[in-house]
Amino acid sequence: MGIFKIEGGIRLKGEITPQGAKNEALQILCAVLLTPEKVTINNIPDIIDINKLITLLGNLGVKIQKNGSGSYTFQADDVNIQYLETEAFKQEGGSLRGSIMIVGPLLARFGRGYIPKPGGDKIGRRRLDTHFEGFINLGAKFRYNREDHFYGVEAPDGLTGANMLLDEASVTGTANIVMAAVLAKGKTTVYNAACEPYLQQLCKMLNSMGANITGVGSNLLTIEGVENLGGCEHRILPDMIEIGSWIGLAAMTRSEITIKDVSWDNLGVIPNTFRKLGITLERRGDDIYIPAHEDGYEVKTDIDGSILTIADAPWPGFTPDLLSIVLVVATQARGDVLIHQKMFESRLFFVDKLIDMGAKIMLCDPHRAVVMGHDFKSQLKATTMSSPDIRAGISLLIAALSAKGTSTIQNIEQIDRGYERIDERLRAIGANIIRA
Known part of the structure; x- marks a missing residue:
């Protein structure tokens, strides 16, 4: 050490x-999984947690090109969804708290998402209920393997918009739910949503990709689902x-x-x-x-x-x-x-x-x-x-x-x-x- x-x-x-903002980058990087088109992100911080997430995306099959200091282009047009069920993923995903936010995009686009109990700072209890209750509200089926602390959500027939009141204004929970809802059928409303600038940045990026999110900056978000999203360029705060x-x-x-x-x-x-x-x-x-x-x-x-x-x-x-x-x-x-x-x-x-x-x-x-x-x-x-x-x-x-x-x-x-x-x-x- x-x-x-x-x-x-x-x-x-x-x-x-x-x-660049670590907490924004964790959300933005996960959002590249929502489209098969190229997404360029600038001002990415060169820190351990972010580099771990970029490596995880690469292992999922995302094509990664480094353009220069803090600038990368990602293309998730050949995602290996089977990687989620490997022992390597269980170890890799479990070492990073931000890995939880790959679940929403994968669930929305591929109908399933899995994650081991994520790591991160040992600062007390950090519950995940808000994330998974949101996915269940959108129509996903939830399962949890207590033996190896492995979470899973599946929606083979797609997600459907819903009205929900979050039990806490979780930033990562809100981000995960929003990323799932942008490709759901119909309208989703999320009340008691987190409204941090980094969450606002995520919503603005998704809108630039073709999503339809209103109420950005407030604690009531309305998301009209769309069929697909395109590429974009985004700069982190x-x-x-x-x-x-x-x-x-x-x-x-x-x-x-x-x-x-x-x-x-x-x-x-x-x-x-x-x-x-x-x-x-x-x-x-x-x-x-x-x-x-x-x-x-x-x-x-x-x-x-x-x-x-x-x-x-x-x-x-x-x-x-x-x-x-x-x-x-x-x-x-x-x-x-x-x-x-x-x-x-x-x-x-x-x-x-x-x-x-x-x-x-x-x-x-x-x-x-x-x-x-x-x-x-x-x-x-x-x-x-x-x-x-x-x-x-x-x-x-x-x-x-x-x-x-x-x-x-x-x-x-x-x-x-x-x-x-x-x-x-x-x-x-x-x-x-x-x-x-």
């Missing part, structure tokens, strides 16, 4: 450009989670950083949430400029003077993927913050590593932590730690970059799953980080 060695306490300076990570990095290291081409209109409440922590960030065209916070940053209390609470919620609420970043940033704020992670019960357990570094954090329960900021009067101390998941990993990396001394982060493959060439890009703005 690789490690990062980080010399902390160094001020950074310069420009950094966010990669910048990754909002990485943008939030760079904001947190700039604040914690008191560095002057410009984040380029962030697609401000798709950031939602992210900028204002960091402003609540006292962080100054300016909009300059489509860039974010963060000045060096020489005097630190002061947490804003609620109107009635009570402690600031930052909690996750479905879009347009604050994304749970950035709560780990906010928690780390709060360790050096002037003031106290209550972090409430509602969606995943294991995501806050990495705080013991921050406590070892000298952070003042009280873990109330699996979902809540109170952070008492140091106001830079006490610097975090370097230590050796292991990255438990993607977002906790980047949070620990930010903590290490601000800490006094040399830290070691193990299991950095978790960080590489979500962040492209992160050590090279950080060195370009002055960080002392070595991959070993």
